[in-house]
Every structure is written in structure tokens, then in C-alpha cells.
Amino acid sequence: MLGSQSFIAVHKSNGTIRAYTSPITSYTTMLQEEGVVSDDGTLRPHSFSPSNLQSYGTIDFISGKVSKATEDVNSRTMLRNVHGILNTVSWGIMMPIGVTMGRYLKVFDGLGDTWFHLHRAFQSLAFLIAIAGFGSGLYIGNHYGVHHAPHRCIGITLMYLASAQVCVAVFFRPKKAHKYRIFWNIFHYIVDHVTIVLAIWNVLKGFSILNYHNGWKKKYLGIIISLAAIAVILEVITWIWVCNKKTKNSQNHVTISQT
CATH class of the missing domain: 1.20.120.1770 (Four Helix Bundle (Hemerythrin (Met), subunit A))
Incomplete structure (x- = not known):
């Protein structure tokens, strides 16, 4: 929601965890995908299987409705x-x-x-x-x-x-x-x-x-x-x-x- 804060925690390559908050000031697209991470900490390409390609849609947090893009x-x-x-x-x-x-x-x-x-x-x-x-x-x-x-x-x-x-x-x-x-x-x-x-x-x-x-x-x-x-x-x-x-x-x- 606008005006709220999101809490983000990331595992670094040295084993430590970096945590910080990020203010939400506007509505935008959120990308969620499952994949692997290379040895240097960068994200690798995710799979293109049907389940991965169909795992997105639109969420209305006020009404709770989810519209899929199937x-x-x-x-x-x-x-x-x-x-x-x-x-x-x-x-x-x-x-x-x-x-x-x-x-x-x-x-x-x-x-x-x-x-x-x-x-x-x-x-x-x-x-x-x-x-x-x-x-x-x-x-x-x-x-x-x-x-x-x-x-x-x-x-x-x-x-x-x-x-x-x-x-x-x-x-x-x-x-x-x-x-x-x-x-x-x-x-x-x-x-x-x-x-x-x-x-x-x-x-x-x-x-x-x-x-x-x-x-x-x-x-x-x-x-x-x-x-x-x-x-x-x-x-x-x-x-x-x-x-x-x-x-x-x-x-x-x-x-x-x-x-």
C-alpha cells in the first residue's frame, strides 16, 4: 500500500544477510520468479516451463481479487x-x-x-x-x-x-x-x-x-x-x-x- 514500508533481506555471497526497508510511494509491477543464483551472487535465467510462464497476474489488495493472465x-x-x-x-x-x-x-x-x-x-x-x-x-x-x-x-x-x-x-x-x-x-x-x-x-x-x-x-x-x-x-x-x-x-x- 502507498505510504507503507517493505522489509527486504538478501543473503550475500559471504554468508551475511543484508536487511533494509524500502518505502512504497507508487503502484508498479512486481516481478516474482523462482531461479538459481550464480557463485558471484547474480541471478541466473529462470526456467521457461509452462508453470513458470503462467505464474503471474494482478492482485488487488483492497478487494482481495486476483486476476490471472492465462x-x-x-x-x-x-x-x-x-x-x-x-x-x-x-x-x-x-x-x-x-x-x-x-x-x-x-x-x-x-x-x-x-x-x-x-x-x-x-x-x-x-x-x-x-x-x-x-x-x-x-x-x-x-x-x-x-x-x-x-x-x-x-x-x-x-x-x-x-x-x-x-x-x-x-x-x-x-x-x-x-x-x-x-x-x-x-x-x-x-x-x-x-x-x-x-x-x-x-x-x-x-x-x-x-x-x-x-x-x-x-x-x-x-x-x-x-x-x-x-x-x-x-x-x-x-x-x-x-x-x-x-x-x-x-x-x-x-x-x-x-x-
Whole structure:
């Protein structure tokens, strides 16, 4: 109540107790949470389990009524889960698969341009889902005041990289025989791989923020390891295919020359 005094006692790192009174001069928000304290006496992050996230509300000390914020918490939790699912599927799974398709399918002559259309369709769908995931993250940050600076900055960087990749691929892709095609290929390759590395890192960062989803983090790591193993196998197959093709072409060239 206004005009009253609150009594505060804190355990210090040396084992002593510091006690003091603090006058209450205005109404404000009171934060109550359960967590651990580090060795230097600073507070560590509290758990993000549902019980912790739903443990707040408004208390009217005059009437004794307590109003819970369950609906708001549930809405925020749902949006956060949607944000995580959209970005994990788009940035963390679909885009690496799309890059793998573009890298390894084009060496097979029988596919023709099919590999390109599959690669473009897969990456376009992933980009659209990523836009929705990015928008949900901005909404959560602006509406609920939830900010995780590194996670947010990497997300913004990813959107810039992906947008640049799309614009360059659609509007500035030279013909295969063009003299500047080599520079376009280098740009496309570098942006692709930088985006994939940052995307995987940011997805893992997101799972760390939601620290009660360690099971999902392990499953995602399993998916990434599986994709990496498949990429290694495809790389070996590709090199064998290319080497055999070069050998066959050389033999055909020698035969034609002799005739």
C-alpha cells in the first residue's frame, strides 16, 4: 500500500544477510520468479516451463481479487511455438535440402532442367514460410516485449541474405555462356552456405531460448546430422560419376581421333 514500508533481506555471497526497508510511494509491477543464483551472487535465467510462464497476474489488495493472465500467456506460448515451427522447417530443414538438391541433382544428365525447377520450387516455398516465421518473431517482440538480441539480429541478417539471393537469382542471373556467370556462381554459392550455417545456428539458439524443448533440440540435431551424412554420400557419388564421365568422354575422343 502507498505510504507503507517493505522489509527486504538478501543473503550475500559471504554468508551475511543484508536487511533494509524500502518505502512504497507508487503502484508498479512486481516481478516474482523462482531461479538459481550464480557463485558471484547474480541471478541466473529462470526456467521457461509452462508453470513458470503462467505464474503471474494482478492482485488487488483492497478487494482481495486476483486476476490471472492465462489467456495472454497461452496466446504468447502458441505464437512462440508457431514461430519456432515455421523457422525450423523453413530455415533449418527445407533450405538445406534445397541447397543439396541444387548441388547434386544437376550432375545427372537424364534429369535435364528438372533439377533446377525442383531446386527453385523448394527454395521459394521455404522462403515464403521463412517470411511468415520472421513476421511472427517481429510480432512477438513488438507485442509482448520479448527480445533476444543475438537471435533477432541473426534472423534479420538471414532475411537480408535470402532476399538478396532471391533478387539476384531472379533478376540478375546471366546465361551459362556469359563471361560474368562465374562471378554469379561464386556469389550464389557463398550466400547459400553462409545462410545455411547461420540458419542452423539460429535455430539451435532458438531451442536454447526455449530451454524446456531440449528433446526437440536433440531431434533437430539428429535431422541435421542425417542431412550432412547424406550430403557426404552424395558428394562421393557425384565425384565418382563425374570422374567416370570424364574418362568415358576421353576414351570416346581418342576413338574418334583414331578413326
